[in-house]
Amino acid sequence: MLYPNLSTVTEFQLLGFQNLFEWQPLLFAIFLFIYFLTVTGNVLIIAVVSWEQRLHSPMYTFLKHLSFLEIWYTSTIVPLLLAVLLARGQAISFPACMTQLYFFVFFGATECFLLAMMAYDRYLAICSPLHYASLMSPEMCTMLVALSWLTGVGTGFLPCLMIAQLDFCGPNRINHFFCDLPPLIQLSCSSVFTTEMVIFVLSIAVLCICFVLTLVSYVCIVSSILKIPSASGRVKTFSTCGSHLAVVTIYYGTMISMYVRPNAHLSPELNKVISVFYTVITPLLNPVIYSLRNKDFKEALRKMMQRGCGLRSSRGRGALPFYSV
Template sequence: MIGLTIQQPKLNNVSTVMQFVLLGFSDLPSLQGFLFVIFSIMYLIILIGNCLIILITRLDPALHKPMYFFLANFSLLEICYVSVTLPRILFNLWTQDRRISVLSCATQMCFFLMLGATECFLLAVMSYDRYVAICNPLHYPLVMNPTKCSQLAAGSWFSGIPVQIGQTCQIFSLHFCNSNRISHFFCDLPPILKLACGDTSVHELSVYVVAMLFVAFPFMLILASYSRIIVTILKLPTATGRAKAFSTCSSHLVVVFLFFGSATITYLRPKSTHSPGIDKLLSLFYTIVTPMFNPMIYSLRNKDVITALRKLLLKK
């Protein structure tokens, strides 16, 4: 077994892992340098794209609206979310030292789960904003006032913290005696649970319950919002009005299905159906690929953002 272990009494014949090994992309030894370059470029794209969105939403008065307030929060979240996993991936690829202490692994998982919960709720809040704007336009300024927007954003950021800290503590209270080799590029729930000794059915159930609360519930709220939005759009008298209303929602819908689709398959599948290759591929979508495309999706399909970006570039 790679890594240090502390031998427990022979009575229970269990050894507790003191560090893990993130196997990551070690099965592609000839591509380590190439992967380092690709992931570095992706990280730069994510940082630059999301920072630009935060900057223009702050500087352009035309974007001082609830929709863009939430978009700026979302861009900040994406930077934090990706920074939990990508720097570690780059470090492992560059140094080929894949060891990670149990504390570092638990910390990474905890922040990843907290920020993942924030993303689920923030996407639900953004869909609610679009619902109010399209279905109740006359009440929109009253309902989505600055205080309400700040409360919704704060709730999205902080509501998952106690639950995810509790879940992380629960997972890392287990003994890991099977191996310390994690078949993943970061400390995620499914591969960590695979390493645990004994019966983990209670812990798996808790993962499902938390996933239902923080993934399925926000997704149902989003579906409810968009079902009302679609009905309202179809009732609009002109094709131009329908196209304009739908254009304000299409970017958000694309992001929702990219993120929730891959995350739902990962966390709501039975443990027996998990395979390292598929898990890594799905995780790449919701941890790196989606955050990379989000600025492009929102900017290319939003005339206000394109106009603000053009004005910023012309000033410079």
């Protein structure tokens, strides 16, 4: 990818959490542990959903793609964050900065579309159960997943291209732990009004529209739940939907507060705290909320672990490496 930048700045210096100098070793350990849990949890989801035939449904297809996305999304940010914490700052070249920015926007936008599609899938399953199989066929599910990824790919190009065309005359210090849009815009020495407006409009189009569609789907779901005659059934379904909605609200809320605010700049420290939620915390919460609290998924996970233990036991006794569930 080429970046038509004419500025004198060839690299940026990421400052990270410089005001927490004494706490950086502890932050490094915490973020490393969270990153390990995030990758492990999402890899486990992909493995279980791929292995268990009963989970080959639209709901789990969306979930598998979300887990795959979360692995790459958090890997775009967290390894560099760890390097910044370990070295008390980290230099990043201009092309590498723009590349990180592109993949961050690409994966972030794709997640918004996938979350909206997952909410729509749950809406159809709960509000139109008799027509669910025809409305959410495997072909329709594949089309919606492909649309989410392709729209995310296209969304990442425009802000990255506009940032790359700005002039950066110095200083080159980014008071953040990754190449994000607001700090880069603040560092530019050229006019940024058009860039800010384009990013503002694009943020509204992606974040707000997806959030509204997701919220409307859950409102319809809740209205259907209220019609369930069993009190225990209502409580159980409310618990699941409430957890989903809580994670979605955290993700969209923090993202909207960062990008849907033209001509308003939060303090750099507050920006970093907000960014941690949608780059580090949410990718960890998704496997917990969407899978580990799901009865069918836990049953599939238990069977896969039993099969793995049985297979190792058989091999230890010199038996053939086959295990029948």
